[in-house]
Amino acid sequence: MxxxxxxxxxxxxxxxxxxxxxxxxxxxxxxxxxxxxxxxxxxxxxxxxxxxxxxxxxxxxxxxxxxxxxxxxxxxxxxxxLEFVPDGCFVTDAKAVVLEVNRVGAALVNAQPHALVGKSLTSLIYPEDLSLFQVKLSQVMQQYRANNGTEFSVRLRRQSDSFFPATLTVNVLRQPNGELGSIQWLVRDVTERKRAEAALAHPHYDPALDRPLVQFGKGEVIPLEPQTIWLVIDGVVKITTLSDRGEEMLVGLLGEPMVFGSSLTALQTYQAVALSDVKLAAISLSEVAQSPPLAQAVLRSLQQRLQQTESLLAINGQMRVEERLNRLLVLLKQAIGQPVEQGTRLRARLTHQDFASACCTTRVTVTRLLGKLQEQGKVAQDAKNHIVFKD
The missing domain is CATH 1.20.5 (Single alpha-helices involved in coiled-coils or other helix-helix interfaces)
Incomplete structure (x- = not known):
C-alpha cells in the first residue's frame, strides 16, 4: 500500500x-x-x-x-x-428467509434443498401455528444478545395437505461484532413421541406399543444391561442361576407380558436364554421412573414374576419328588400353556434336566416320573417333543 x-x-x-x-x-x-x-x-x-x-x-x-x-x-x-447434523437444520436471515438447509431438513418437508433456498420458513408452518411462530421469531430478534436456544412446537408442512408435529430449536448466529447475523433452526419430527405420549395417557396402556422389537432365536443367550429391562412380547424365556456345586438351577419361565433384567435380581449369576423364538422390547429404567403409566404396567408384570417365584419356592418345599413335579407341571401349564386339539401344550420345549433343576432332583428321576404320567395318559409329547396335558 x-x-x-x-x-x-x-x-x-x-x-x-x-x-x-x-x-x-x-x-x-x-x-x-x-x-x-x-x-x-x-x-x-x-x-x-x-x-x-x-x-x-x-x-x-x-x-x-x-x-x-x-x-x-x-x-x-x-x-x-451442516449435513452431518442429525436433525433437520435450516439457516435463515432475520426475516426467516431460508439461506441454507441440510438434507435431513429438506427430507422432513419432502423437498429438495435448492427448492427451499430463498423461500420463507413461514410457508412451511401450519396456518393455525403461524401466529405462534411469528411471536417466537419476534422474541428471538429482541432478545438474541441475552437468550439463545429457544424451543417450541409447531406443525410443519410435509406435502400439499400433510402436516407433522415438530419441535424447533432456535439459535442466533452472531457476526464478529456481536450483531445478529443469521438464525439457525433445528427441526425434529416428534410424531412418534406424540404418539407415545398419547399411548401413555390411555387408561389401558400397553408398554409394548410404539417400541422397536428385538428378536432372539431359540437357544440364544439374551444380553442383560444394568439400566434396561426386557419385556417379553412373544415366546418363552428361561431364567437360570448356578448352585454352589456349579449346577444350573431354574428360577423362572417367562412368557408375555413379563419382565426381566439384571437390575431385578440380587443373584450373582443370572442368565436368560430363549426357549423358543422370542420377541422382546427394551425399556430403560429412567423411562420407567419418569412415566407413572409405564411404571404401573411394569409393576403388574413384576407381580406375575413374584407369584411365579413364590410358586417355585412352594414346589421346592414339597417333601415328595413326585408331588414337586406335579405342581411344577401345573405351574407351567398356567404360565406357558396354549390350547390345542389334544389338550394344553407347553409353548416351549423343556429338557428333563430343566425339570430336574426346578424340582431339586435328578434327571433320571424326572424321566421315570414323566414316563409314569405318560402311561397314565395324563401327559404326552408332540412331534417337537413339547409336553401336552390331556384334558
Whole structure:
C-alpha cells in the first residue's frame, strides 16, 4: 500500500511538473534539450514508482487468493458439518428467509434443498401455528444478545395437505461484532413421541406399543444391561442361576407380558436364554421412573414374576419328588400353556434336566416320573417333543 501511495503522489507531482514543462516549452529562452531531460527524469521516477506498485499489487493479489481459498475451505467445512447434523437444520436471515438447509431438513418437508433456498420458513408452518411462530421469531430478534436456544412446537408442512408435529430449536448466529447475523433452526419430527405420549395417557396402556422389537432365536443367550429391562412380547424365556456345586438351577419361565433384567435380581449369576423364538422390547429404567403409566404396567408384570417365584419356592418345599413335579407341571401349564386339539401344550420345549433343576432332583428321576404320567395318559409329547396335558 505504501508503494501505491508513493505512486499516487509521484503521479500527481509528475502531472504538475508536466504541465510546468509544457508551459516552459513555449518559452523560447529555455533550451529544448533541458526540457527533454527534465521530462525524461520525471517519467523515470514515475516508472520506478509504477514498477513498485505493480509488485505490491501482485503480492497483495497472491495473499488475497490464499485468504479466499481458506475462506472457501472454511465455508465447505461448515456446509459439511451442516449435513452431518442429525436433525433437520435450516439457516435463515432475520426475516426467516431460508439461506441454507441440510438434507435431513429438506427430507422432513419432502423437498429438495435448492427448492427451499430463498423461500420463507413461514410457508412451511401450519396456518393455525403461524401466529405462534411469528411471536417466537419476534422474541428471538429482541432478545438474541441475552437468550439463545429457544424451543417450541409447531406443525410443519410435509406435502400439499400433510402436516407433522415438530419441535424447533432456535439459535442466533452472531457476526464478529456481536450483531445478529443469521438464525439457525433445528427441526425434529416428534410424531412418534406424540404418539407415545398419547399411548401413555390411555387408561389401558400397553408398554409394548410404539417400541422397536428385538428378536432372539431359540437357544440364544439374551444380553442383560444394568439400566434396561426386557419385556417379553412373544415366546418363552428361561431364567437360570448356578448352585454352589456349579449346577444350573431354574428360577423362572417367562412368557408375555413379563419382565426381566439384571437390575431385578440380587443373584450373582443370572442368565436368560430363549426357549423358543422370542420377541422382546427394551425399556430403560429412567423411562420407567419418569412415566407413572409405564411404571404401573411394569409393576403388574413384576407381580406375575413374584407369584411365579413364590410358586417355585412352594414346589421346592414339597417333601415328595413326585408331588414337586406335579405342581411344577401345573405351574407351567398356567404360565406357558396354549390350547390345542389334544389338550394344553407347553409353548416351549423343556429338557428333563430343566425339570430336574426346578424340582431339586435328578434327571433320571424326572424321566421315570414323566414316563409314569405318560402311561397314565395324563401327559404326552408332540412331534417337537413339547409336553401336552390331556384334558
Amino acid at each position: 505504501s508503494n501505491l501511495n508513493s505512486l499516487s503522489r509521484r503521479a500527481k507531482l509528475a502531472g504538475e511538473r508536466s504541465l510546468e514543462l509544457y508551459r516552459n516549452a513555449n518559452d523560447s529562452s529555455l533550451p529544448s534539450h533541458d526540457l527533454l531531460s527534465s521530462a525524461l527524469m520525471e517519467l523515470g521516477l514515475v516508472s520506478e514508482a509504477l514498477e513498485g506498485a505493480i509488485d505490491e499489487i501482485a503480492y497483495k493479489t497472491k495473499q488475497l487468493a490464499i485468504v479466499q481459498t481458506e475462506i472457501e475451505a472454511e465455508r465447505q467445512r461448515y456446509l459439511d458439518l
